[in-house]
Amino acid sequence: MPGTHLEPASVAQRVSQELFSGAVVALGPGLPCYLPGALPDTSGVWFIADSGALGSKGGEAHGNAVDAGENPVSLLSGGSFTGVVDVAGILRGGHTDIAVLQPSQVAANGDFVHWTSEETAGLFAPGSAVDMAYGAATVIAVMPHQYPGGRSNIVSQCSLPVDGAGRVNIIITDVSVIKVTAAGLELVETAPGWTAEEIIAITDASLTVSSDLKEMTFNVPTLEPANKVYSSAIEALSDVLEGSIINVDGFAGPGGMAHYLMVGLRDLGVKKLQLISNTAGVARVSAFGVPNIIDHSILVENNQVVKATASYPVSPSASRPSAFEEAYNRGETELEVVPQGTLAERLRSGGAGVAAFYTPTGAGTLLGDGKEARIIDGKDYILETGLRADFCIIRGYKADTLGNVIYKGTSRNFNPVMATAAEITVVEVDEIVEPGQLGPEEIVTPGLFVNRIVVRPADFSAYLEI
Amino acid sequence: MTSAPENTPGDLTKQGKLYSSALAALEGISNDATVLVAGFAGCGIPQKLLRGLAESGVSGLTLICQGAWIQEPGDFTVTDLVASGQVKKMISPMPFHPVHGGVVKEQWESGELEIEIVSQGVLAERLRAGGAGIGGVFLPSSSGTRFAEGKEVRQYDGCEHVLELALKADFALLRAQAADTLGNMVYDGTARNWNPTMAMAAAVTVVEVDAVHDPGGIDPELVITQAIFIDRLVLSD
Numbered sequence: 138m139p140g141t142h143l144e145p146a147s148v149a150q151r152v153s154q155e156l157f158s159g160a161v162v163a164l165g166p167g168l169p170c171y172l173p174g175a176l177p178d179t180s181g182v183w184f185i186a187d188s189g190a191l192g193s194k195g196g197e198a199h200g201n202a203v204d205a206g207e208n209p210v211s212l213l214s215g216g217s218f219t220g221v222v223d224v225a226g227i228l229r230g231g232h233t234d235i236a237v238l239q240p241s242q243v244a245a246n247g248d249f250v251h252w253t254s255e256e257t258a259g260l261f262a263p264g265s266a267v268d269m270a271y272g273a274a275t276v277i278a279v280m281p282h283q284y285p286g287g288r289s290n291i292v293s294q295c296s297l298p299v300d301g302a303g304r305v306n307i308i309i310t311d312v313s314v315i316k317v318t319a320a321g322l323e324l325v326e327t328a329p330g331w332t333a334e335e336i337i338a339i340t341d342a343s344l345t346v347s348s349d350l351k352e353m354t355f356n357v358p359t360l361e362p363a364n365k366v367y368s369s370a371i372e373a374l375s376d377v378l379e380g381s382i383i384n385v386d387g388f389a390g391p392g393g394m395a396h397y398l399m400v401g402l403r404d405l406g407v408k409k410l411q412l413i414s415n416t417a418g419v420a421r422v423s424a425f426g427v428p429n430i431i432d433h434s435i436l437v438e439n440n441q442v443v444k445a446t447a448s449y450p451v452s453p454s455a456s457r458p459s460a461f462e463e464a465y466n467r468g469e470t471e472l473e474v475v476p477q478g479t480l481a482e483r484l485r486s487g488g489a490g491v492a493a494f495y496t497p498t499g500a501g502t503l504l505g506d507g508k509e510a511r512i513i514d515g516k517d518y519i520l521e522t523g524l525r526a527d528f529c530i531i532r533g534y535k536a537d538t539l540g541n542v543i544y545k546g547t548s549r550n551f552n553p554v555m556a557t558a559a560e561i562t563v564v565e566v567d568e569i570v571e572p573g574q575l576g577p578e579e580i581v582t583p584g585l586f587v588n589r590i591v592v593r594p595a596d597f598s599a600y601l602e603i
Numbered sequence: 604m605t606s607a608p609e610n611t612p613g614d615l616t617k618q619g620k621l622y623s624s625a626l627a628a629l630e631g632i633s634n635d636a637t638v639l640v641a642g643f644a645g646c647g648i649p650q651k652l653l654r655g656l657a658e659s660g661v662s663g664l665t666l667i668c669q670g671a672w673i674q675e676p677g678d679f680t681v682t683d684l685v686a687s688g689q690v691k692k693m694i695s696p697m698p699f700h701p702v703h704g705g706v707v708k709e710q711w712e713s714g715e716l717e718i719e720i721v722s723q724g725v726l727a728e729r730l731r732a733g734g735a736g737i738g739g740v741f742l743p744s745s746s747g748t749r750f751a752e753g754k755e756v757r758q759y760d761g762c763e764h765v766l767e768l769a770l771k772a773d774f775a776l777l778r779a780q781a782a783d784t785l786g787n788m789v790y791d792g793t794a795r796n797w798n799p800t801m802a803m804a805a806a807v808t809v810v811e812v813d814a815v816h817d818p819g820g821i822d823p824e825l826v827i828t829q830a831i832f833i834d835r836l837v838l839s840d
Contacts, residue, residue, distance in 0.1 A: 188644065189792075201791040201792035201793065202792035203645065203793050220799045221724075222731045222800040224727075225724030229743060252697075257708065260708075262697045265696070265724055268744045270744075271744040271746070299748055301748065303747070486740070494737045494738075497736060497738070513738035513769075514738070522759075546824075578825065
């Protein structure tokens with residue numbers, strides 16, 4: 138006599154064992170929505186609902202917030218709201234560690250069908266499941282092992298059109314845990330009271346039984362938010378390698394520029410950097426600043442820069458060339474000129490998992506040379522590709538310890554988009570506050586994009602001594 | 604080419620873009636129009652504008668929206684427009700609840716209603732492209748599935764990406780918590796959902812708001828949708 142079927146809360150507890158501190162976890166509708174309730178509010182896991190709630194928890198209602206399953210939810214301290222297009226970028230752009238979905242069927246090769254039955258076979262409900270499945274590093278299918286009528290939800294081959302081809306990594310049901318491997322499905326855990334034979338008997342796909350078969354447990358792991366606060370710019374940038382690509386924020390003048398991090402980068406002395414930035418350092422030679430304002434020039438003059446990708450690489454005044462211009466004219470640096478909107482769009486694409494896009498900007502000009510041209514609906518476009526960096530240095534006004542950032546005025550500029558398009562994003566702020574002190578509607582850059590935070594010291598000067 | 608604005612900036616601050624009724628705010632909508640409708644579950648649905656659309660009697664509509672799922676009693680949603688026979692086609696990632704079905708499922712089964720399923724992130728990206736002047740995007744989501752069928756596929760970074768084309772509409776019906784008379788808008792919670800993206804992707808954007816302030820009444824750091832995207836406002840009931 139087999140054991141009983143686990144309740145959703147118990148299944149959620151088992152799923153929680155797959156999470157890790159600081160994980161970004163996207164939840165589809167149905168059983169996945171139980172997961173936030175399984176963990177204490179202090180876990181530091183980012184639960185993403187495709188409704189636009191970042192850092193949600195179940196159980197309590199915010200008033201005007203729902204999760205992917207349309208259940209009322211509230212936010213954890215440090216959570217924020219965003220729109221569906223930004224959620225899509227979080228799912229697709231390499232920011233999501235784990236997707237938890239409730240498919241209707243999972244096949245032996247990891248194919249899955251989302252929220253569809255034979256009754257509506259021609260009509261399906263992918264929601265964000267497709268984006269989650271293709272964007273997340275790991276995909277967990279959480280589902281009843283069988284339909285109510287007793288048919289298996291785990292099949293050798295899906296009988297309906299699939300929403301993801303070979304995307305599922307692990308299946309957690311109300312009676313078992315099954316890994317999807319290259320060799321097929323492997324039963325690794327059974328629920329209390331169930332034997333491997335009993336699981337095999339109710340599964341319409343071949344299962345191999347792990348030599349290390351275990352009974353499912355329901356202890357919840359102890360997780361805590363990653364410590365993102367660093368003591369100095371140098372500490373926060375100490376692992377920047379020679380040849381790194383670095384997003385450098387800022388518009389043109391001093392506003393919104395990470396001066397303190399720039400100085401740290403200079404003091405580290407790391408060479409052959411490729412900068413992606415709106416300018417290549419013009420604050421010092423323009424009316425925006427004064428001759429000793431810190432800008433990209435301090436890196437150029439320290440022989441650290443081999444390339445700039447920028448929309449405004451030259452000084453506005455021919456008689457006052459920037460340090461980058463002089464280095465370029467000496468043949469020491471490479472330059473890729475990108476119009477500002479295209480630069481922003483390429484970074485947004487890099488951060489949102491868009492490999493390439495057709496833009497009208499530059500079509501028929503020198504900027505389109507060597508790029509694919511295409512006419513769409515009678516209009517000329519050129520193909521531009523997404524842009525990503527190894528590091529990003531940005532300047533915020535305030536951040537909380539989870540990495541949520543707000544800006545002031547036009548110092549926002551490239552910061553929010555650049556923050557999404559780097560492996561490691563480091564933010565310099567005037568003040569660090571506790572989670573919950575920045576309003577959920579106010580947060581511009583959600584903390585899941587930010588890896589490291591440093592306070593710009595009160596006595597730090599953005600001006601070089603002369 | 605855009606035509607000259609009817610109001611001078613001075614008039615705008617006085618009269619704003621505020622219309623007296625939903626029907627008035629939907630002036631110019633015609634049969635066979637493509638209409639974006641914001642909302643995710645019960646949050647951020649422009650119910651008054653949908654009622655106005657029903658009242659207008661236009662038909663043959665193509666609605667682009669999250670879907671027609673469970674409806675609270677007394678709510679007016681896209682389900683009601685489908686029920687009134689005004690909708691020819693829905694483009695949606697979750698057209699109806701697979702178990703609860705309802706009128707959308709019935710009309711789809713009888714062939715009265717055409718449904719095009721688009722993955723949520725792909726739909727959002729197509730609308731964003733439409734609103735941002737991008738002709739098309741190569742996306743990783745969907746390679747190897749039916750969503751990729753008939754579409755151009757290219758390899759980037761060792762995996763397949765599918766070309767998805769921009770999407771635009773004639774009208775967008777949105778819902779915001781508050782706006783100023785110029786149309787700068789803020790939202791509440793997940794009521795934000797499709798609103799900011801849809802605001803960019805329609806020829807005429809109409810917003811149902813709970814409160815209207817004078818310009819300056821909304822903190823500029825908190826504005827999510829900028830007034831330049833908004834044509835008309837109407838107060839919710």
